[in-house]
Amino acid sequence: MPGASKFERLACASNDWIQVMVEGQPVKVRPGDSAAAALLAAGQSAARTSAVSGDPRAPYCLMGICFECLLEIDGVPNVQGCMVQVADGMNIRRQQGAPVLNDSLAAGVPA
Amino acid sequence: MQATSHAARTADLCLVGGGLVGLAVGLGLQRNGLKVTILDEGDIALRASRGNFGLVWVQGKGDTLPDYASITRHSARLWPQLAQRLQEGTGIDIELQQRGGLYLCLSEQELSARETLLLQMQQQVGDDYPFQRLDLKQVREFIPQAGPEVAGATWCPEDGHLNPLRLLRALTELFVRQGGQIQNSGRVSRITPLTRGFRLATPQGDWHCDKVVLSAGLGNRELAPQVGLSAPLIPNRGQVLITERVQPFLHYPTGHVRQTGEGTVQIGDSKEDVGFDSGTTTEVMAQIAARATRMFPLLRDLRMVRAWGALRIMTADGYPIYQASTQHPGAYLVTCHSGVTLGALHEGPVADWIATGDLNTNTNTNTNTNSYRFPLEAFHARRFEI
Ligand SMILES: Cc1cc2nc3c(=O)[nH]c(=O)nc-3n(C[C@H](O)[C@H](O)[C@H](O)COP(=O)(O)OP(=O)(O)OC[C@H]3O[C@@H](n4cnc5c(N)ncnc54)[C@H](O)[C@@H]3O)c2cc1C
Ligand code: FES
Numbered sequence: 001m002p003g004a005s006k007f008e009r010l011a012c013a014s015n016d017w018i019q020v021m022v023e024g025q026p027v028k029v030r031p032g033d034s035a036a037a038a039l040l041a042a043g044q045s046a047a048r049t050s051a052v053s054g055d056p057r058a059p060y061c062l063m064g065i066c067f068e069c070l071l072e073i074d075g076v077p078n079v080q081g082c083m084v085q086v087a088d089g090m091n092i093r094r095q096q097g098a099p100v101l102n103d104s105l106a107a108g109v110p111a
Numbered sequence: 112m113q114a115t116s117h118a119a120r121t122a123d124l125c126l127v128g129g130g131l132v133g134l135a136v137g138l139g140l141q142r143n144g145l146k147v148t149i150l151d152e153g154d155i156a157l158r159a160s161r162g163n164f165g166l167v168w169v170q171g172k173g174d175t176l177p178d179y180a181s182i183t184r185h186s187a188r189l190w191p192q193l194a195q196r197l198q199e200g201t202g203i204d205i206e207l208q209q210r211g212g213l214y215l216c217l218s219e220q221e222l223s224a225r226e227t228l229l230l231q232m233q234q235q236v237g238d239d240y241p242f243q244r245l246d247l248k249q250v251r252e253f254i255p256q257a258g259p260e261v262a263g264a265t266w267c268p269e270d271g272h273l274n275p276l277r278l279l280r281a282l283t284e285l286f287v288r289q290g291g292q293i294q295n296s297g298r299v300s301r302i303t304p305l306t307r308g309f310r311l312a313t314p315q316g317d318w319h320c321d322k323v324v325l326s327a328g329l330g331n332r333e334l335a336p337q338v339g340l341s342a343p344l345i346p347n348r349g350q351v352l353i354t355e356r357v358q359p360f361l362h363y364p365t366g367h368v369r370q371t372g373e374g375t376v377q378i379g380d381s382k383e384d385v386g387f388d389s390g391t392t393t394e395v396m397a398q399i400a401a402r403a404t405r406m407f408p409l410l411r412d413l414r415m416v417r418a419w420g421a422l423r424i425m426t427a428d429g430y431p432i433y434q435a436s437t438q439h440p441g442a443y444l445v446t447c448h449s450g451v452t453l454g455a456l457h458e459g460p461v462a463d464w465i466a467t468g469d470l471n472t473n474t475n476t477n478t479n480t481n482s483y484r485f486p487l488e489a490f491h492a493r494r495f496e497i
Binding site for chain 1: 355356357358360372373374409410412413414416
């Protein structure tokens with residue numbers, strides 16, 4: 001999958017590689033990469049779909065402002081992928097629409 | 112680039128201030144056939160219209176002034192028509208929903224005080240004031256996610272909410288499409304009454320107009336005395352929290368928490384006396400969040416993405432000032448808190464009064480077709496004189 005990406009790396013000091021999962025596929029990334037960068041490196045351009053229209057959205061600002069890079073990371077929805085550094089084995093999925101708010105705390109309360 | 116010199120420009124009527132209030136009045140004046148120009152200070156101004164909570168709220172409003180309860184309810188009844196006109200004229204859906212709202216209380220004491228207040232209001236208007244006291248079980252029929260600490264709520268079927276930023280955009284767009292001009296010409300520093308009309312001084316030159324309407328929010332404080340009016344307005348800060356988007360779960364607005372059409376949860380309602388400081392503080396944000404999570408424990412899992420502070424435009428009694436200058440005929444003051452709720456009143460009876468002097472309107476709303484007399488006298492600033 002990395003071969004499908006137009007995303008090109010600059011030569012940089014680190015020669016380490018770690019592996020993360022993007023949409024269930026293993027992808028090699030560098031420590032210090034963001035989860036949004038991992039997504040781009042995996043050849044995926046859309047990070048999420050719009051909660052209103054369902055249209056695809058891609059990481060845009062890569063600096064925490066636009067909220068277009070929302071991902072589900074290790075099961076946590078709505079994470080700004082550009083603000084999170086990859087970790088070995090990290091599980092990255094695209095955010096599909098708005099997540100359902102988990103009502104864990106209200107559960108068990110008599111209705 | 113700053114313009115250095117301009118010949119004075121002219122308009123039939125100038126509105127000073129293009130927030131929710133000025134724009135709504137402007138649309139109503141256009142409906143009356145007037146050519147309207149809005150002069151607005153610009154982005155550095157204090158602007159409640161860009162920082163509010165979006166409630167079209169009826170319950171509890173006007174407990175000490177039945178005329179205020181009356182204009183609030185009348186405006187709520189006029190809202191569907193205005194929303195429809197905005198949609199048709201601009202394609203913008205302002206997300207108006209008027210299916211009722213809840214005011215959640217976290218103690219029996221709070222709930223009883225609230226019920227007493229609404230019962231008094233009901234008596235004042237001879238029973239025609241719809242509300243209900245709900246216990247927690249009944250609250251959960253509306254909002255299953257209400258937490259165990261909720262003692263109950265008061266419910267009013269006339270309450271609602273809308274998206275205030277879409278509203279601002281739709282008003283602006285329709286106003287401009289109908290030939291209105293908006294000049295971001297900086298702060299109007301001086302209004303000079305002339306033998307006929309007024310001269311308005313802005314950093315980009317002077318304007319001449321026959322009539323002038325002051326709708327400058329907190330800016331009215333300095334402008335009103337220049338045309339023989341007074342606007343003793345007090346800034347009151349509210350902080351608002353915005354969360355990430357989640358699937359709709361809150362299908363009714365509450366006084367403190369509501370969910371927008373896009374799925375974000377908006378939490379607010381602090382009231383702080385801090386002068387002209389529109390900032391945010393961790394302490395107040397924490398209080399707001401703590402109260403909201405007691406009402407809806409599931410909010411604890413939710414991330415906050417934004418917060419802001421904005422200044423309410425308050426009078427000592429919280430009610431609007433609607434007044435024509437007797438000293439300088441042709442000058443009007445229109446200012447209020449709750450400019451979202453009262454938006455349809457401003458586009459309707461308030462604008463009609465300014466355009467024609469008539470206080471009687473024939474409303475043709477979904478729920479009533481009676482004529483309505485706008486109770487102007489109650490909103491004169493003489494009530495603040497000692
Ligand atoms: C936190 C908060 C929550 C709120 N929640 C609600 C709610 O849920 N429901 C509701 O109904 N209301 C609510 N409100 C109130 C509502 O937002 C205001 O009543 C409304 O926005 C007032 O509109 P305005 O046009 O009078 O004022 P503003 O939005 O302040 O607009 C005034 C305009 O005048 C311009 N101006 C000022 N001085 C000058 C000058 N000298 N020359 C030229 N231009 C000038 C400014 O640029 C500005 O655009 C809330 C307010 C706050 C702060
Ligand atoms: S790409 Fe804009 S916030 Fe992440």
